[in-house]
Amino acid sequence: MFGLIGHSTSFEEARQKARTLGYDAFADGDLDMWCAAPPQLVERITINSPTGKSIEGAYIDSVFVPEMLRRFKTAKRKVLKAMELAQRCGIDITALGGFTSIIFEDMNLLREQRVSAVELDWQRFTTGNTHTAWVICQQVETNAPRLGIDLGKARVAVVGATGDIGSAVCRWMQRRGVGELLLVARRPQPLAELRDSLGEGRVLALDEALAEADVVVWVASLPQSLEIDSARLPRPCLMIDGGYPKNLDSKAAAPGVHVLKGGIVEFWQDIGWQMMEVAEMAVPQRQMFACFAEAILLDFEQLHTNFSWGRNNITLEAMDRIGAASLRHGFKALELAPADQPAPALASA
């Protein structure tokens, strides 16, 4: 059995969703009430692979909302309690979605293995980052050529390059071969180390990189206040919004700048669930975060282990492996909508 731990993108949205799902008491509750509320197993799901295999899973809402991020203890408890619930329900492999894995990582919850009476078994959890990284790389490789961008010559900027997903994307792009890697991250020291380990790439500030990049992979959380001057971006420009939350399209939209939601996959058939509507997927019956899909894939493959865990442990071999499983079980990386692609004549011009 697989599990997905998710949450709403804002308190307001969470309340609305609670109303539509019939949780009226939650819809009426204030933020303090939500802080004290325990995680909820909201939905049980059956998923069928094109291989004929069928698996069962559960969606757990941690009853966390981003408004709680400043309450460290609350945020921490939300994540641990949701994991405790997943383990108690006997779920073999659970993906930590949205802020769940970010909180887990940043608050160093590895130290908090004991939750009340339960000793968390880390083997039962995955960040899903390997699959997310693989999907983002697929999205670059598939969509850049459609915009007339020759990846072999293109400058590819990775914003958040030193993170778990970012560094994996850098290594993948290096193996694939791109014109030049532009490395952007907040802290200089890990950036220098990444540059050394790759043996290539140019370290740049964000605005310098944006002025040069044909492809921008965003895998850092963007401050709401970040403003991008699209006039200075090269054209065409492919932007993969792989951060969380996904809010890049509102910032960078301009003719010739193509923003694609990164790390999203589409399943080969409808899934009878309600929860992806919460995540504002365009096709909620089929689309989901790639990190969630990783738990599904690991369950299909009977790989009940923390496939993605810790920081900067993602290998190219692991990406190849999860990528092959992804294709085998009917997942496809989200692509640019046809309207977003230039006419063929234009593209070849």
Add this chain to the structure above:
Amino acid sequence: MVMLSPNTPAADQAAADQDAHPDSAPAGGEALAGLPDFTTDRYKDAYSRINAIVLEGEQEAHDNYIALGTLISDQAEELARLARMELKHKKGFTACANNLGVTADMAFAREFFAPLHNNFQQALAEGKVTTCLLIQAILIEAFAISAYHIYIPVADPFARKITEGVVKDEYTHLNYGQEWLKANLETVREELMQANRDNLPLVRRMLEQVAADAAVLHMEQEDLMADFLSCYQETLMEIGLSSREIARMAASALTA
């Protein structure tokens, strides 16, 4: 090209928090790291009420299990066994108070338990096994388990050892009520819901009443509530109620 402006909400906080390394720089008011000073008058004063609640709770539990034995007579022996354990716990916690040189404020505790006590007595008089079990074997036990779990890391070494022993026993009590209700779920569902509506808000009020004293012991109200509710929810899940029923039941504690 890239400008940062103070324009807020969620994502900003996320970015800020990710940089802030929360554990090295805790936010004001939320950090209660480390153990309290067990020797201060303030601590002992708070302890005199918290400890009394625990003693009264264990005594109530003893009396309630004996009383339940009159309703489920074929299990009177097992219930008497549970009851004896509660008295043993009471002794242990009395020793904790003595160890700190604190006298428990029993008058406060009896008043504290009165509403729940009265509801139990009324259900007992009406022969309502389900309501009695919900109050004692589920609500009170879940409350005790979660409070003990939160207490253990901030307790003095003597009390810590005793509480760790007690909490293991309390699970068996919770389990008793859980199994009975599970076996009888189809006939007791409606009464269970009503008993939840009548009693869960009382638990919340009780929690609010001790919040200030609990804080002196470095136990935070939100943690107590959240832990109690997840323990309660898990029990309801084991009993066989649906996710939605459980959420609705738990919510009556939060919105009452």
